[in-house]
Amino acid sequence: MIQKNARILVADDEEIVLSTVKTVLKGSGYQVETVSSGTAALERLTSGDFDLFLVDLTLPDIGGIELLATLKEQGILTETIIFTGRASVASAVEAMKKGAYDYLAKPIEADRLRMTILKAIEHYHLVISNKQLKRQLQTLTHYDEIIGQSNEMLNIYRMIEVVANTTANVVITGESGTGKELVARAIHRKGNRSEGPFVAINCSAFPLEILENELFGHEQGAFTGALKEKPGCFELADKGTLFLDEICEMPIETQAKILRALEERRFRRLGGKKEVEVDVRVISASNVKLEKAVEEKRLREDIYYRLSVVEIELPPLRERPGDINLLVQEFLSLFSHKNNKTVARLAPEVIDMLHWHSWPGNVRELRNAIERAVVLCDSDTVHIKDLPPRVINPNGGMIDVQIPLGSKLEFAEKEMIFHTLEYTKNNKTRAAKTLGISLKTLHNKLNHYKRNGVMPVDM
Numbered sequence: 001m002i003q004k005n006a007r008i009l010v011a012d013d014e015e016i017v018l019s020t021v022k023t024v025l026k027g028s029g030y031q032v033e034t035v036s037s038g039t040a041a042l043e044r045l046t047s048g049d050f051d052l053f054l055v056d057l058t059l060p061d062i063g064g065i066e067l068l069a070t071l072k073e074q075g076i077l078t079e080t081i082i083f084t085g086r087a088s089v090a091s092a093v094e095a096m097k098k099g100a101y102d103y104l105a106k107p108i109e110a111d112r113l114r115m116t117i118l119k120a121i122e123h124y125h126l127v128i129s130n131k132q133l134k135r136q137l138q139t140l141t142h143y144d145e146i147i148g149q150s151n152e153m154l155n156i157y158r159m160i161e162v163v164a165n166t167t168a169n170v171v172i173t174g175e176s177g178t179g180k181e182l183v184a185r186a187i188h189r190k191g192n193r194s195e196g197p198f199v200a201i202n203c204s205a206f207p208l209e210i211l212e213n214e215l216f217g218h219e220q221g222a223f224t225g226a227l228k229e230k231p232g233c234f235e236l237a238d239k240g241t242l243f244l245d246e247i248c249e250m251p252i253e254t255q256a257k258i259l260r261a262l263e264e265r266r267f268r269r270l271g272g273k274k275e276v277e278v279d280v281r282v283i284s285a286s287n288v289k290l291e292k293a294v295e296e297k298r299l300r301e302d303i304y305y306r307l308s309v310v311e312i313e314l315p316p317l318r319e320r321p322g323d324i325n326l327l328v329q330e331f332l333s334l335f336s337h338k339n340n341k342t343v344a345r346l347a348p349e350v351i352d353m354l355h356w357h358s359w360p361g362n363v364r365e366l367r368n369a370i371e372r373a374v375v376l377c378d379s380d381t382v383h384i385k386d387l388p389p390r391v392i393n394p395n396g397g398m399i400d401v402q403i404p405l406g407s408k409l410e411f412a413e414k415e416m417i418f419h420t421l422e423y424t425k426n427n428k429t430r431a432a433k434t435l436g437i438s439l440k441t442l443h444n445k446l447n448h449y450k451r452n453g454v455m456p457v458d459m
């Protein structure tokens with residue numbers, strides 16, 4: 001299919017070539033411009049938006065290959081096709097190695113020209129959309145309902161984009177509050193099952209019988225009290241996504257049943273005789289690593305392989321401090337709006353405190369802290385008094401460092417450094433920040449202690 005708006009620039013020093021090519025291409029519905037020198041071509045290409053550049057290998061000023069090199073250097077993606085006289089086919093092949101899309105030998109046949117151009121423009125659009133996707137993801141601060149701009153989160157967005165349109169079962173791991181359910185929903189919404197249902201079930205929330213009843217449903221009279229038939233999550237999620245939350249908490253017996261249902265894509269309701277066919281994509285989540293649960297015999301190895309075709313591991317918030325400010329801003333405006341308030345800022349010491357805290361409850365904890373702060377706040381700025389006590393005083397009080405009077409300054413410094421590292425759980429970036437020194441200085445000092453054999457903790 002011809003891309004109607006495709007723009008083509010043709011550069012040749014022979015007027016007859018220019019006019020012939022122009023007539024053919026205009027006849028095919030393209031927008032065509034012509035120039036007769038390399039300099040003019042370069043000028044047009046750097047200012048204009050051309051899909052395709054047709055250029056003679058030899059021009060009086062700048063030749064085709066040199067032009068091609070300049071385009072690549074400047075990051076101009078316009079696809080290039082080289083015209084060549086019969087004698088210079090070898091150089092045209094050379095040009096292709098340097099990134100030209102193809103070459104056409106003169107005299108140019110109209111049909112060949114049309115075919116080659118069609119393919120080159122298609123290729124150009126493919127390259128452009130790939131680039132755009134990459135760029136779009138690279139500058140994202142939000143993806144679906146997920147907020148985050150750190151490299152770690154951008155990688156997660158890419159993973160979601162890749163798996164969304166497949167049927168591969170995905171397992172999402174990460175500490176509590178890192179956004180596992182948000183990611184599961186994003187995969188569902190971005191994929192080709194988005195029109196189907198998203199059914200979530202928390203496997204740790206029910207004892208075995210009730211869990212199986214929830215998963216597989218039952219027929220009327222299956223057990224005392226089963227007055228009506230009831231479809232389970234598997235059936236409800238047909239043509240959509242089934243989200244099995246806290247998968248490692250599922251009883252081993254139920255795991256065997258789930259495995260069978262997944263492998264055979266059919267199952268029986270409790271008390272049922274007939275098999276129900278289903279087409280579900282399973283996304284599961286766990287806040288313990290699945291390998292560990294397998295080792296501990298809490299998760300069957302076969303179900304582990306079945307469920308974790310792709311594993312997405314969400315990093316804890318403390319490992320992506322770059323996301324804290326962004327999340328805070330988003331939550332401030334969300335909760336200001338909800339509470340009819342205009343809390344827009346944080347006092348500088350509050351910002352420090354938020355970066356200092358290790359956020360064991362991850363984004364959920366941060367979200368709750370900001371909600372609370374907005375509710376309690378009596379001006380447009382959040383102050384320390386508005387923060388939850390555990391954020392202000394994470395370990396129930398700062399660690400006291402005792403340095404006997406009469407100690408050498410060097411000893412005092414060493415004590416401060418080691419205790420701070422202990423407090424930051426060996427997180428050197430945070431320790432350096434707390435101590436008010438650069439990370440490099442901290443490393444230098446630690447190396448110095450190492451050389452002198454005074455390293456108390458394994459650092």
Ligand SMILES: Nc1ncnc2c1ncn2[C@@H]1O[C@H](COP(=O)(O)OP(=O)(O)OP(=O)(O)O)[C@@H](O)[C@H]1O
Pocket residue numbers: 145146147148174175176177178179180181182183285287363364367
């Ligand atoms: N990156 C994020 N952007 C915005 N909100 C987030 C993000 N991560 C988590 N949240 C919010 O934090 C809360 C917890 O998220 P979610 O339920 O997805 O976490 P989880 O990993 O499933 O936690 P748990 O293991 O405790 O079930 C939700 O309110 C969610 O909206």
Ligand SMILES: [Mg+2]
Pocket residue numbers: 180181245285
């Ligand atoms: Mg969850």
